[in-house]
Amino acid sequence: MKIAIIKYNAGNIKSVMLALKRLGYEGVLTDDPEEILSADRVIFPGQGEASSAMKYLKDKGLDEVILNIKNPFLGICLGLQLLCKHSEEGDTNCLGIFDTEVKKFPNQLKVPHMGWNSVEHNNDACFSGIKPASYFYFVHSYFADICEQTIAQTDYMLSFSTVLKKDNYLAIQPHPEKSADGGEQFLLNFIKQH
């Protein structure tokens, strides 16, 4: 099993590698298109700012690479947001896999939305072994609106997309690599899917 982790100018990549290691898998950190396209699983993690991340992906040609991946693909946090159509962060046109907009949380809320919040999901296979209303660890100031591809949602004054799924593309807003047992189960489900 070859798991590629896309290397770009976003932080928090090491914790994904370490989570894979705890689960008994080795991730390869790479920005090489061939290596990414040939991997059995591709993880697109990230914490950072949308416009600079998109610019970096375009400069490296990684935007096209991501759109051409045929194997299971998982976006995490900023990785989810960059798969949407557009983000209010830096007024950024994103990759457009998911048919939704990324917006900033309203000012009356504490931002970032930081900590453990419950995830209501639709029992899709990616949630196998994860109870409804399980808690995941979130850190984000922008959220993806609910759309047809939303398969899990979370409330923080308003409801937003926690997990999105379309074809081989899966994306999660909280950090499974920091979400204790439920998060590890989510990563395992992604890796072990047929």
Next chain:
Amino acid sequence: MLTKRIIPCLDIKNGRTVKGVNFVELRDAGDPVELAKIYAQQGADELVFLDITATNEKRKTLIELVEKVAEAINIPFTVGGGISTVEDVSMLLAAGADKVSINSAAVRNPQIIKQMADEFGSQCIVVAIDSRAVNGKNLVHTHGGSKATTIETEDWIKEVVELGAGEILLTSMDHDGTKAGFADELLSKVSQLVNVPVIASGGAGNMQHFVDTFKNGKSDAALAASIFHFKEIGIPELKGFLKQNQIEVRL
């Protein structure tokens, strides 16, 4: 709903936990990695490691420790203690820390908060504040609470958030070590001044104190050390008690 967080704090010296710990499960009571694993298993929501090492070897041993902790646990953790430069933050985050907390260095040079937040994002910059009441005013103290400044805590909190702090860790020196409860009046006041999460620290003595700081202090998270280390309160029973008191927690 977003839950209230329970955060055990581990004091670290030369890569080892200080302050006695009373865990029979531990093969090595001074090993922060083992203690961290137990807290994570028991349902701690996050951990804070506060490095109080004063030697030249400090940085190297701390980085090694952060790498081991990041490998071992599956919950977020913050590292603090003597962090003063963008380079310090860069190394700790690269070693696997989720957040860093800065204290005295921010008081010395507030612009460092902005530099760190611009470089790494506000979400990983925690500003720790030690506050003590002096002649009716809450004043910021530095160097582990030993040096008074003339800065008022409420003003400082507003300033650090404007500069980019993503979270506030507020320790009341008046309450710390008393086991008489958190500084809920001050906490509630500052929680309304800023729109970033506030972690209550100092004064935890029993489970009701946690209920009080979440309800009356409007705290987003509560940090404690000795009551957890000495098993005066277990994290599972504390969370059960909070739930009974209609406080949303992760069980």
